[in-house]
Amino acid sequence: MTQAQVAQGQQPLLAVRDVSVVFGGIVALNGVTFDMKKGQILGLIGPNGAGKTTLFNCLSRLYQPSKGEILMEGESILTRQPQKIAEIGIGRTFQNVALFPRLTVRDNIRIGGHCRTKSDVVSDALKLPWVRTEERRLNEKVDEILSYLELHDVADREVAGLPFGTQKRVELGRALAAEPKILLLDEPAGGLNHEEVYVLGDLICRIRDQRHITVLLVEHHMGLVMKIADHVVALNFGKKLAEGTPSQVQSDPDVIKAYLGSKDQ
Amino acid sequence: MSTVQESVTQPAAVVAPSKKSMTIGTTATLVVLALLLITPLFVKNFFIFQMTMVLIYAIAILSLNLLTGGSGQFSLGQSAFYAVGAYTAGILMEHFGVNYVLTLPAAALVCFIFGFLFGFPALRLSGVYLALATFSLAVAMPQLLKLGVFEHWTGGVQGLVITKPDAPFGLKMSQDMWLYYFTLFISVVIYILAVNLLRSRSGRAMMAIRDNQIAASAMGIDLPLYKTLAFGISAAFTGIAGALGAIVVQFVAPDSFTIQLAVAIFLGMVVGGVGWLPGSLVGAAFIVFVPNVAEHISKGLSGAVFGVLLFAVIFLVPHGAQTIFGLSLRVRKKQ
Numbered sequence: 001m002t003q004a005q006v007a008q009g010q011q012p013l014l015a016v017r018d019v020s021v022v023f024g025g026i027v028a029l030n031g032v033t034f035d036m037k038k039g040q041i042l043g044l045i046g047p048n049g050a051g052k053t054t055l056f057n058c059l060s061r062l063y064q065p066s067k068g069e070i071l072m073e074g075e076s077i078l079t080r081q082p083q084k085i086a087e088i089g090i091g092r093t094f095q096n097v098a099l100f101p102r103l104t105v106r107d108n109i110r111i112g113g114h115c116r117t118k119s120d121v122v123s124d125a126l127k128l129p130w131v132r133t134e135e136r137r138l139n140e141k142v143d144e145i146l147s148y149l150e151l152h153d154v155a156d157r158e159v160a161g162l163p164f165g166t167q168k169r170v171e172l173g174r175a176l177a178a179e180p181k182i183l184l185l186d187e188p189a190g191g192l193n194h195e196e197v198y199v200l201g202d203l204i205c206r207i208r209d210q211r212h213i214t215v216l217l218v219e220h221h222m223g224l225v226m227k228i229a230d231h232v233v234a235l236n237f238g239k240k241l242a243e244g245t246p247s248q249v250q251s252d253p254d255v256i257k258a259y260l261g262s263k264d265q
Numbered sequence: 266m267s268t269v270q271e272s273v274t275q276p277a278a279v280v281a282p283s284k285k286s287m288t289i290g291t292t293a294t295l296v297v298l299a300l301l302l303i304t305p306l307f308v309k310n311f312f313i314f315q316m317t318m319v320l321i322y323a324i325a326i327l328s329l330n331l332l333t334g335g336s337g338q339f340s341l342g343q344s345a346f347y348a349v350g351a352y353t354a355g356i357l358m359e360h361f362g363v364n365y366v367l368t369l370p371a372a373a374l375v376c377f378i379f380g381f382l383f384g385f386p387a388l389r390l391s392g393v394y395l396a397l398a399t400f401s402l403a404v405a406m407p408q409l410l411k412l413g414v415f416e417h418w419t420g421g422v423q424g425l426v427i428t429k430p431d432a433p434f435g436l437k438m439s440q441d442m443w444l445y446y447f448t449l450f451i452s453v454v455i456y457i458l459a460v461n462l463l464r465s466r467s468g469r470a471m472m473a474i475r476d477n478q479i480a481a482s483a484m485g486i487d488l489p490l491y492k493t494l495a496f497g498i499s500a501a502f503t504g505i506a507g508a509l510g511a512i513v514v515q516f517v518a519p520d521s522f523t524i525q526l527a528v529a530i531f532l533g534m535v536v537g538g539v540g541w542l543p544g545s546l547v548g549a550a551f552i553v554f555v556p557n558v559a560e561h562i563s564k565g566l567s568g569a570v571f572g573v574l575l576f577a578v579i580f581l582v583p584h585g586a587q588t589i590f591g592l593s594l595r596v597r598k599k600q
Contacts, residue, residue, distance in 0.1 A: 060483060082483075083485050083486060083487050083488070086483065086485030087485050098477050100473050100476035100477055100481075101476055102475075103469070103473070107469055107472075111473045111481075111486070112484055114469070114484050114486055115485030117466050119467070120467070121462070121494055121498065124462055124465035124467040125465075126461070134466075174484070
């Protein structure tokens with residue numbers, strides 16, 4: 001909580017303003033507004049079909065909102081091409097893990113550094129000195145991430161054969177290699193067991209505290225969200241239902257009704 | 266809970282690290298290179314010529330391997346790029362008197378532009394559809410080369426006859442042997458460039474696209490750029506192969522570059538192992554020598570014999586030469 005308190009009163013790092021998304025008559029998101037402050041872990045919750053993933057895809061520029069604005073440090077991200085999003089500091093993981101299965105763990109994380117390096121095809125083919133320097137720096141960064149996430153033992157293994165939990169960590173490592181300011185995590189606890197979820201929660205907090213990355217956590221696992229989030233936004237039917245601290249949202253009658261079931265259950 | 270977790274992780278930890286890279290170790294490379302350097306000294310000129318053709322096809326197969334194994338895009342139209350490279354060399358040498366060495370970069374440049382431009386329509390297609398689109402390129406090319414408009418340059422149906430270059434610096438070496446070593450040098454340079462490329466930021470970006478386009482885009486990889494670049498580079502290297510082919514064969518004609526050539530290149534890639542660069546050499550040897558072997562076995566049924574041999578290869582070693590290499594490594598480790 002201390003981090004969040006420090007963050008109070010600053011300009012929001014990311015501002016979602018009145019964002020609506022319509023798919024051929026179906027309103028997936030309807031005028032959603034919230035702020036993310038620097039150093040926060042923001043939990044985005046809601047039942048299935050609430051619009052969490054739609055909002056997530058707006059932030060990563062896979063969908064174009066039909067109305068509204070998304071500002072990153074005061075600048076609109078909606079004019080950027082999807083592949084420029086990593087460069088401005090928005091990193092993401094995918095719900096069901098989207099790694100490069102035939103490449104090694106190391107190469108997967110290296111690819112995360114794509115937007116922070118700039119060698120071109122010709123210099124690469126000729127292996128020019130500046131490319132070697134850049135590559136060495138990238139390798140140092142990758143090594144640091146490998147030990148940070150305890151992936152050194154599997155560094156040179158192909159990703160396809162690794163257990164799901166490990167793949168999720170690789171994906172996190174790949175996102176970290178892009179040096180994001182904001183990390184968007186799409187259901188990181190999905191498919192993990194109890195113990196793994198616990199470890200993951202710790203890891204997300206460490207990433208926030210040690211690497212100073214703001215985290216947007218889209219999650220079904222209420223226990224995890226309530227434990228680590230500083231701020232929670234609840235969605236239902238594409239609208240914002242409630243917003244506040246985990247305990248505020250948890251005790252909000254609308255949220256209880258929509259998401260947690262009625263009180264007398 | 267932890268027991269479940271362990272049962273999942275443990276078997277994986279026992280397996281030796283599977284390093285399925287696209288290249289082979291330094292020792293193996295040097296042995297192959299030494300063999301390629303020495304062999305011509307002990308064989309007849311015609312066999313040297315055949316070995317030169319193996320190297321040239323190896324370059325063409327390697328180019329396709331970069332495209333398919335690297336960026337995951339299929340092409341059955343490599344013969345078109347090969348033809349453009351061959352004609353570039355032929356026209357430059359016979360009409361403008363350009364030195365044969367200089368025709369190679371020219372062919373590379375022309376083919377790069379051609380391949381890069383072709384890459385744009387290809388952006389919308391993938392898999393079998395892309396294979397078909399490139400196939401149409403291969404089908405159209407021989408007829409385009411016969412067009413009357415270009416006849417002054419291309420020689421039309423007749424094609425162009427090219428003068429074979431002599432060994433330079435007064436070296437006492439047959440033309441065939443000189444061209445072999447020249448081709449070998451170019452092949453080694455292209456192999457090094459290709460390996461560098463695959464191990465670099467650009468190569469990783471291409472392989473990322475091959476494995477998962479959405480994730481690649483989320484990592485900031487410009488999909489259209491790298492896909493078209495892959496086509497351009499593949500075409501450029503194929504163009505160099507074409508130019509070398511023209512110089513070595515001393516002749517270019519439209520009907521040398523039919524769809525049969527494209528299929529042969531594709532076949533060579535599969536036999537060598539898709540995505541495994543050293544396999545290109547094995548694949549090239551297959552498409553040069555195995556038809557001869559087939560003809561030796563039965564003149565009348567050489568096609569059928571070739572088919573049977575190909576069938577056998579695909580059944581016994583589905584990942585081509587790569588499988589055999591991997592097996593031999595494992596056997597050596599056990600001993």
